[in-house]
Amino acid sequence: MREYNIVITGVGGQGVLTAANVLGWAALRAGYKVRIGEVHGMSQRFGSVISYVRFGEDVYGSMVPEGKADVMLSFEPVEALRYINYLKEGGVVVVNTKPIVPVQVSMGMAKYPSLEEIRKVFEEDFKAKWIGFNAEELAEQAGHVVTTNTVLIGALTQIPEFPLDAEHVREVIKLSVPPKAVEMNMKAFDLGIKAAKEILGL
């Protein structure tokens, strides 16, 4: 495989970097060359964030060019939409549908679009495949909201032609979370897999 490109979007503090790291290690262990592009510093503080994960035989820069992401993993619906231009035609978006409303919206200075509106742009204007569900709810079912990113990564492994083996990804998560949180994360991972399978009709 020449290259596989993932963009991960969300709100600073949601665990975007952690997710990127897990996928990066999984790709490294699968023998690929890996590049991850991260955001640090002030931009992390509850602002909009995007990270890039790229792997394959032929990867160079750490940023995915616009129009070239095979998939997007998004922790928040508006943050998925904000970076939609990175997705390639026919790309897939795995998105947590639970919104985080920016202060500007609460203050009445801006409007938050409806989920239907967001989905429509993905499906109609950008011809993307939409895998949206409330991952936070599933994370709570697994034991705690902090496992939201595990739920989402679980779902990601189910998309067609995803080049990393779900079990390999699971192994990396096991190694990267504190021992007492392993069980909860495995449960979250499975719930993510299940959610994606249902949506994809697998």
Add this chain to the structure above:
Amino acid sequence: MAKVSDIVLWDKPGERVLLLGNQAIARGALEANIAVYAAYPGTPSSELTDTMAVVSKKAGVYMEYSTNEKVAFETALAAAWSGLRAMTAMKHVGLNVAADTFLSAVGMGVEGGFVIMVADDPSMWSSQNEQDTRIYAKFANVPVLEPSDPQEAKEMTKYAFELSEKFKHFVILRTTTRTSHARGDVVLGELPEEIKQGKRKFGKFKKDPNRFVDVPANARKFHPVILEKIEKIREELNNCPFNWIEGDENAKVGIIAPGLSYAYVKEALAWLGVDDVKILKLGTPFPVPYGLLEKFFQGLEMVLIVEELEPVVEEQVKTWAYDRGFTIPIHGKDLVPRVYEMTTRRAVTAIAKFLGLETPINFEELDAKYEKVKPLLPPRPPSLCPACPHRNSFYAIKKATRARAIYPSDIGCYTLGLLPPLQTVDTTVAMGASIGIAHGLSIAQNGSLSEEQRNPEKQVIVATIGDSTFYHTGLPALANAIYNRSNVLIVVLDNLVTAMTGDQPNPSTGQTPHGMGKRIPIEDVAKAMGADFVAVVDPYDIKTTYETIKKALEVEGVSVVVSRQVCALYKVGQMRRRGMKWPIYQVNEEKCTGCRVCINAYGCPAIYWDEEKRQARVEPTMCWGCGGCAQVCPFGAFEPVKEGSQ
């Protein structure tokens, strides 16, 4: 997945690991047997320093968080004078702070290898300007090494020490955000015995006043020596392992790709499916080695230089080509933008234009499609964290001044006080500048207390500055304001760590990577300097904070209020690690009148507006339990819920 700090110290040569560019540089420094490391944190350089902090003890390296870049520079420089391998790191604007020492000491050279890591931030993701360190390098006649990926970042660090030692000259290792904050696969090399054994290395300074005393008589001798050195280094760099020519030997077109641009150029060419070009991969944008240029130019009919920011390589190449009599077209900044960071898209677009090709994606079409999405997007700028003590300080300042003061502020998380609803930041220039600007504003608008003529119409000025920034460059500005008697209130937002760059300690924290340092309370400094009013408050107690600020505003002269409460992000991190819980606040629907004070005046990001019920709500996953909302709400609608906790 082992801890990064362990990986950086792994004695496993040949092992392939995933490291952040900055961590790879730390590993490179260890492989080079570094002895002393001193730095002040600054995005995007901070993780290098943080990694050194974690590994230094085990590796026998002396490491310190210095109070600013200039003293960090001097610490490391003196170690290099003592024959040790030493390194300092900073962000691009940090070099401005260190510039005085940097430019004066360069002529003195070094004994042990001395590497200055400078991280530039094109596109200014976390910075106040977009300067190009390579221009400083040229100005100072110091060679720059610029890696194109994390692996090279590690290797280059080793090479930088060797180059520095060989020529007894400073060497700059320049990264950009995308190298420092890119994670990539890195193959570990050998660690020297001394590092493996954690043996602290000590040096010896040999006195030589003709060299180390920068009086004009000596300095006059330095400049020609520097120029001679840099030309010798230019020669040497013809054989630098990070410079090479690749691609089609017989090609008519050539592309010069310095530093990280090499990665973008490679990707762009692959994307365009072009391979009949010759590439000059340049790891040393200054000085450009002429011998290699000579070889590269053979047979070429046109050349493109794909470089980020300023035309540093372009100018060198064009000057050289003119002198050498080459008349082929040399493109650069006419096709590659001079502002903001390089991207593959930019490289593809420039190369496509250069070669008269179509871009692989119709970017204009994509942009047009995206334009239609933009109106749907609510803004989401970064904001002060939930429970951030700065929010309370700003809230109290705004209330006490009835929003009628001028608010000079500084560099740190608190700059975010600029955003609505707080809007209590009017100026931010550079580290420590808030106090200097406040003083200047007061002098300009009201005059100094020591002047006979003063303007009776009093303009209130409230400066804010963080603890780390206070010690960084706030100190001389405070001395100046007190000495010259302006009328300002300085609120030191003391959250006991350097939060924005990742919770590094500073004199207000007291802790150092080696254990306890000595804590310097800010109020003691202010008192000792002779401030006219000094008080310490806890911003979690909003009422007292407000009252203290009111009182301070009545005092003529320089008042200093230290608003002290530990950074919420830091605290929550600690609590999570220890498995501790905190209360979550919620809105009592009976009591909330929908007045929106909590949202429109206070603005904790955990509080949002429920359109249906026309009431405020708390997002439980974001509440960090400070109770600020409960103090702000006029109707007592916020209540702690004992069960909820993270």
